[in-house]
Amino acid sequence: MESEIVDESCVIRSRQVTPLSIALPKGRLLQPSLDALRGIGLNCPDTDELDRRLVYETADGRVRFVIARPADVPAYVEHGAADLGITGKDVLVEGDWNVCELLDLGFGKCRMAVAVPAPADGPGCGAATSSLGSPRLGQTLRVATKFPGIARRYFAPRRDLCVQIIRLSGAVEIAPIVGLADAIVDIVDTGRTLADNGLVVVEQIMQVSARLIANRASLQLRSAAIFPVTSALGEHRSPLCDAMAH
Amino acid sequence: MDNQLLSGRYYLPAEALARRSIETGLSRTFEARGYSEIIPPMLVGLGLAQLGPDGQGSLGGTDSLCDLNNAGTGCAGPSDQHLQGACTSYVVLTRDGNLLTLRSDLTTPVAALAARHLLSPDEPTRLYYSGTVFRAQKPGSGKPLERRQVGAELIGHGATGVQADVEILSMAAEGLISIRLRDFCIGLSDAGLLSAILDAAGAQGDAGERIRSALAARDYVLYGELVSSLDGAARCHEPRCADLLKRLPHLHDRAEVLQALQTAGVCEAAAGLIQTLDALDNRGLGRHFRLDLAITRRFRYYTGVVFEGYAPGCGNAVIGGGRYDNLLAHFGASAPAAGFAVDIDSVASALDALGGPAESEGGARQWSRRSWTNPASFEAVRSRH
Numbered sequence: 001m002e003s004e005i006v007d008e009s010c011v012i013r014s015r016q017v018t019p020l021s022i023a024l025p026k027g028r029l030l031q032p033s034l035d036a037l038r039g040i041g042l043n044c045p046d047t048d049e050l051d052r053r054l055v056y057e058t059a060d061g062r063v064r065f066v067i068a069r070p071a072d073v074p075a076y077v078e079h080g081a082a083d084l085g086i087t088g089k090d091v092l093v094e095g096d097w098n099v100c101e102l103l104d105l106g107f108g109k110c111r112m113a114v115a116v117p118a119p120a121d122g123p124g125c126g127a128a129t130s131s132l133g134s135p136r137l138g139q140t141l142r143v144a145t146k147f148p149g150i151a152r153r154y155f156a157p158r159r160d161l162c163v164q165i166i167r168l169s170g171a172v173e174i175a176p177i178v179g180l181a182d183a184i185v186d187i188v189d190t191g192r193t194l195a196d197n198g199l200v201v202v203e204q205i206m207q208v209s210a211r212l213i214a215n216r217a218s219l220q221l222r223s224a225a226i227f228p229v230t231s232a233l234g235e236h237r238s239p240l241c242d243a244m245a246h
Numbered sequence: 247m248d249n250q251l252l253s254g255r256y257y258l259p260a261e262a263l264a265r266r267s268i269e270t271g272l273s274r275t276f277e278a279r280g281y282s283e284i285i286p287p288m289l290v291g292l293g294l295a296q297l298g299p300d301g302q303g304s305l306g307g308t309d310s311l312c313d314l315n316n317a318g319t320g321c322a323g324p325s326d327q328h329l330q331g332a333c334t335s336y337v338v339l340t341r342d343g344n345l346l347t348l349r350s351d352l353t354t355p356v357a358a359l360a361a362r363h364l365l366s367p368d369e370p371t372r373l374y375y376s377g378t379v380f381r382a383q384k385p386g387s388g389k390p391l392e393r394r395q396v397g398a399e400l401i402g403h404g405a406t407g408v409q410a411d412v413e414i415l416s417m418a419a420e421g422l423i424s425i426r427l428r429d430f431c432i433g434l435s436d437a438g439l440l441s442a443i444l445d446a447a448g449a450q451g452d453a454g455e456r457i458r459s460a461l462a463a464r465d466y467v468l469y470g471e472l473v474s475s476l477d478g479a480a481r482c483h484e485p486r487c488a489d490l491l492k493r494l495p496h497l498h499d500r501a502e503v504l505q506a507l508q509t510a511g512v513c514e515a516a517a518g519l520i521q522t523l524d525a526l527d528n529r530g531l532g533r534h535f536r537l538d539l540a541i542t543r544r545f546r547y548y549t550g551v552v553f554e555g556y557a558p559g560c561g562n563a564v565i566g567g568g569r570y571d572n573l574l575a576h577f578g579a580s581a582p583a584a585g586f587a588v589d590i591d592s593v594a595s596a597l598d599a600l601g602g603p604a605e606s607e608g609g610a611r612q613w614s615r616r617s618w619t620n621p622a623s624f625e626a627v628r629s630r631h
Contacts (some may be wrong), residue, residue, distance in 0.1 A: 080561030101463075101468075103467065104467045156253075215561050216561065220536075221431055
């Protein structure tokens with residue numbers, strides 16, 4: 001007890017020095033994430049700066065940005081390497097992460113969907129379900145995806161399908177073309193990539209968007225630093241969504 | 247062909263020494279307060295495992311996906327979710343065909359032993375233990391399958407009310423202080439309080455369950471959506487309660503929480519919690535505690551105060567526990583009980599991050615990774631214990 005009081009100032013000093021660390025996702029979510037953070041007055045680097053440096057600290061030393069692959073952001077946050085993080089809902093659902101999901105940031109909106117090759121005679125959206133095949137016909141539906149967990153959970157209750165899931169780490173759209181799979185489960189934004197590869201969406205699994213996540217310990221211990229960011233982002237969210245729509 | 251994997255968690259001498267120090271420090275604190283050690287079995291029946299962890303964090307993802315399934319295809323009932331969530335224990339098949347599990351928590355077997363052998367009609371039983379729990383984890387998550395814990399339980403006659411809660415909570419804090427963990431913070435809530443708030447806000451049955459599981463998964467986005475959708479349904483109820491429910495995950499300032507709790511139908515449930523906090527203040531431990539109404543522990547058996555504590559330098563909780571007045575009824579004895587367990591690996595990494603023991607005092611310098619490579623210093627340390 002006694003020595004604890006002596007050391008208290010030292011602990012407080014170290015806390016002041018430690019910057020609030022935010023893990024940002026590389027790729028399509030990076031620019032809107034930076035825009036959102038800039039919108040609440042954080043001094044963010046631009047994307048060019050971040051292409052060169054994967055860790056960036058603001059001049060006043062209060063915030064540190066860490067750039068990671070979107071799928072890795074929750075790992076940084078869960079293990080406490082970052083206090084906050086921004087990543088897609090798809091990543092959060094796919095993994096079994098022990099993080100707090102604080103906010104729907106409203107950008108990066110797209111959907112997780114099942115897509116199959118378009119039938120030769122026009123778009124077959126009407127005959128959606130039947131186009132996924134049936135186990136009674138002795139067919140196993142091979143599904144290629146970057147999200148095996150989501151695909152498995154989505155298809156598990158489907159008694160009408162017999163599904164084999166093939167995990168890929170990118171360019172899932174070509175799997176049906178080369179005969180690797182009969183269908184894919186993937187993120188669909190505008191649908192152009194799918195159309196270019198002759199695929200059509202037959203079932204929608206869920207809507208996804210960018211989320212603000214937090215480390216559970218940080219939320220308890222550094223709430224004074226985190227809550228201003230959270231509430232400011234929450235308030236800025238709505239105008240931000242409008243801006244995205246235009 | 248030989249499977250020579252060392253797949254469990256193991257500790258080489260420097261780490262083992264650090265763990266042993268922590269465990270010894272905690273044990274001493276508990277013994278000084280009249281707690282006796284108990285060694286529960288490693289293998290327990292399947293029935294005990296089912297009373298333990300209920301779904302291991304995956305709840306949120308599963309739920310939100312199932313919602314969509316329900317909307318779209320009308321499949322995925324709650325039983326499916328339960329099956330997916332429950333697979334966290336390791337099952338062992340005995341030679342005579344019985345199924346046993348490797349214990350996934352220590353509270354349940356300790357409570358079972360207390361109920362069977364140790365309850366006294368006129369005073370509570372005070373027990374502490376240290377040991378490993380086994381929990382299946384998702385491959386590649388980096389979470390260990392084995393976790394070392396040291397914990398304490400206050401069980402039986404008189405282990406009830408604010409006084410018992412304060413005994414457990416203050417011992418938890420003093421235990422952590424005794425092993426020189428500083429700046430930790432234990433969040434307090436009450437399992438009954440959330441129910442009271444949900445009731446008062448008009449979230450009954452299924453809606454309440456969904457809100458609860460969103461909170462348990464710390465998915466505040468889904469939580470917010472569920473609470474907003476509640477607004478329309480529950481017109482006649484107390485508006486302040488709906489407001490409290492909406493702000494609940496983001497209430498952290500103590501005065502703010504206390505003020506928010508001054509709501510009809512809720513303040514009665516909060517009274518015990520507030521008294522507990524005052525008593526902790528009086529013991530000079532107040533700065534280590536805060537109210538966090540969003541705490542929902544993974545274990546279903548908690549009935550009263552629930553808490554989990556964090557320390558800088560570790561993303562996982564260093565301590566967790568609560569009151570479980572109904573658990574002993576499963577073992578044929580009706581008795582109140584409360585307790586907690588400290589996660590040794592989390593404490594060790596928090597101490598590492600403090601850089602503390604190695605710098606702050608000579609006696610603990612042995613914890614640094616380098617020093618044990620000198621056998622002489624290692625021996626000197628061993629002999630001191």
